[in-house]
Amino acid sequence: MTLTVEAHGLTKRYGSLHAVNDVSFAIPGGSIVGLLGRNGAGKTTLMQLITGQELATTGDVRVLGENPVENPRVMSTLCFVKEAQKYPEDFRVRHVMSVAPRFFPNWDAEYAERLVDEFRLNRKQRIKKLSRGQLSSVGIIVGLASRAPVTIFDEPYLGLDAIARQNFYDHLLADYSENPRTIILSTHLIDEVANLLEHAIVIDDGRIVLDAPVDELRASAVTVSGPASAVDAFVAARDVMHHQTLGGLATATISALSDADRVTATAAGLEVGPVSLQQLIIRRSGGWTTEEVSA
Numbered sequence: 696m697t698l699t700v701e702a703h704g705l706t707k708r709y710g711s712l713h714a715v716n717d718v719s720f721a722i723p724g725g726s727i728v729g730l731l732g733r734n735g736a737g738k739t740t741l742m743q744l745i746t747g748q749e750l751a752t753t754g755d756v757r758v759l760g761e762n763p764v765e766n767p768r769v770m771s772t773l774c775f776v777k778e779a780q781k782y783p784e785d786f787r788v789r790h791v792m793s794v795a796p797r798f799f800p801n802w803d804a805e806y807a808e809r810l811v812d813e814f815r816l817n818r819k820q821r822i823k824k825l826s827r828g829q830l831s832s833v834g835i836i837v838g839l840a841s842r843a844p845v846t847i848f849d850e851p852y853l854g855l856d857a858i859a860r861q862n863f864y865d866h867l868l869a870d871y872s873e874n875p876r877t878i879i880l881s882t883h884l885i886d887e888v889a890n891l892l893e894h895a896i897v898i899d900d901g902r903i904v905l906d907a908p909v910d911e912l913r914a915s916a917v918t919v920s921g922p923a924s925a926v927d928a929f930v931a932a933r934d935v936m937h938h939q940t941l942g943g944l945a946t947a948t949i950s951a952l953s954d955a956d957r958v959t960a961t962a963a964g965l966e967v968g969p970v971s972l973q974q975l976i977i978r979r980s981g982g983w984t985t986e987e988v989s990a
């Protein structure tokens with residue numbers, strides 16, 4: 696299997712702050728990877744290291760087997776859609792679309808034009824006059840139409856309404872299916888992208904706290920819900936990751952159940968269901984509590 700992005704002991708320090716701290720991972724080619732974590736966790740710094748925009752303090756990062764820093768061969772395979780992309784002062788939407796092929800050898804101009812219409816952008820509009828959501832749309836169009844072998848989106852949805860975000864997710868999945876490549880998506884909207892992601896890397900305080908296939912994560916836990924007394928009796932001898940009560944009802948998140956345990960739970964009047972990816976990731980990042988929700 697070809698590895699597209701690899702890091703070994705990668706560290707970026709700003710003064711005494713370890714923004715990225717001894718991080719190692721390997722992203723196989725042809726996958727959609729979620730880079731997830733709380734504010735200030737180190738996601739943007741890690742993406743800057745991958746794209747050669749920052750120099751590592753120590754450690755090593757490779758894109759398609761090569762160091763990305765000042766490497767034109769690697770640059771031609773990368774597209775980094777940043778939250779705060781800068782454009783020349785007098786640029787209009789159509790200028791972005793016309794210069795993009797110079798940076799992205801796989802640029803699909805026809806697809807880009809279709810996306811401009813779908814995201815309802817005015818080709819003549821000055822970039823600096825675009826709304827926050829329209830500016831995000833421009834970045835999304837560049838990221839999708841670049842067809843870059845390694846495409847990285849850093850919170851690409853800022854200011855986008857729900858319809859435009861769904862449009863992005865639908866296009867991402869459809870276009871990725873037709874043109875497989877490596878897509879790294881940094882987002883806080885985990886449940887919105889849960890169905891897109893094949894792999895999740897969670898970073899917290901500069902360190903990777905989770906690096907796992909999403910299917911494996913999903914299979915690792917379940918919720919059991921029902922009358923509080925029945926839920927409590929069922930989970931009494933188990934490791935409870937999260938517990939929530941609402942009136943006389945309770946929901947507990949526990950490790951995956953065997954078939955026999957599922958039968959026992961159902962016989963006790965409990966419902967066994969899936970856990971959302973967001974909940975699993977919050978839990979793995981050490982952020983879950985027991986909640987009492989008043990009715």
Ligand SMILES: Nc1ncnc2c1ncn2[C@@H]1O[C@H](COP(=O)(O)OP(=O)(O)OP(=O)(O)O)[C@@H](O)[C@H]1O
Nearest residue numbers: 709712713714732733734735736737738739740741
């Ligand atoms: N150029 C810089 N100089 C000093 N500190 C920095 C610099 N860039 C980032 N940091 C710090 O490094 C840490 C990681 O920042 P980073 O932007 O990578 O986080 P993030 O996970 O992308 O956060 P968010 O989700 O809020 O965008 C933060 O504490 C941030 O303040």
